[in-house]
Amino acid sequence: xxxxxxxxxxxxxxxxxxxxxxxxxxxxxxxxxxxxxxxxxxxxxxxxxxxxxxxxxxxxxxxxxxxxxxxxxxxxxxxxxxxxxxxxxxxxxxxxxxxxxxxxxxxxxxxxxxxxxxxxxxxxxxxxxxxxxxxxxxxxx
Numbered sequence: 247x248x249x250x251x252x253x254x255x256x257x258x259x260x261x262x263x264x265x266x267x268x269x270x271x272x273x274x275x276x277x278x279x280x281x282x283x284x285x286x287x288x289x290x291x292x293x294x295x296x297x298x299x300x301x302x303x304x305x306x307x308x309x310x311x312x313x314x315x316x317x318x319x320x321x322x323x324x325x326x327x328x329x330x331x332x333x334x335x336x337x338x339x340x341x342x343x344x345x346x347x348x349x350x351x352x353x354x355x356x357x358x359x360x361x362x363x364x365x366x367x368x369x370x371x372x373x374x375x376x377x378x379x380x381x382x383x384x385x386x387x
Contacts (some may be wrong), residue, residue, distance in 0.1 A: 247315075248315065248316050250316050251252055251312045251313075251315040251316035251317075252316040252317075252318070254308070254316070255290045255309055255312045255313055255316050255318060258305050258308050258309045258312065259309065259326075259330070261305055262305050262306075262309075262326050262330075263330075265289065265305070266327075266331075267291055268286070269289055269290065269348055269352070270347070270348040270349075270351035270352060270355075271351070271355075272285065272286035272289060272290075272352075273286055273290075273351070273354075273355025273356050273358070273359055274351075274355045274356075275359075276355070276359055277355070277358055277359060277362060278382040280363075283359060290352050293349075294349075297345055303325065303326070305323070305326065306325045306326050309321055309326065315365070327341070331344075
């Protein structure tokens with residue numbers, strides 16, 4: 247049964263990393279796949295809530311529950327980021343800089359998204375061009 251819980255831990259860790267990669271990069275993906283911005287917005291809101299309001303993270307709670315059942319040492323009380331990322335991907339004590347870089351990437355991508363959205367709108371506000379000639383295959387009656 248520990249194999250099942252080990253799998254749960256690995257899936258949760260993978261989901262956590264996917265979230266942390268998507269948070270700063272999702273806006274840039276939305277430049278290509280425009281509708282994906284509606285997935286990115288709640289991810290960013292959750293990220294802001296986690297940093298500013300210290301939201302409880304269901305992925306961290308799930309990993310904290312599954313690790314002992316998998317026979318793994320417990321996750322540190324500071325959570326996923328302190329356990330896997332701090333001191334590995336950036337120095338200890340630089341969490342604020344990493345968060346600032348992530349949210350700066352979001353801001354830049356959203357500005358680019360807004361600029362490109364304005365460029366894609368027709369200048370006349372209509373979806374058709376009045377100067378287009380449409381062929382007609384009807385009879386002369």
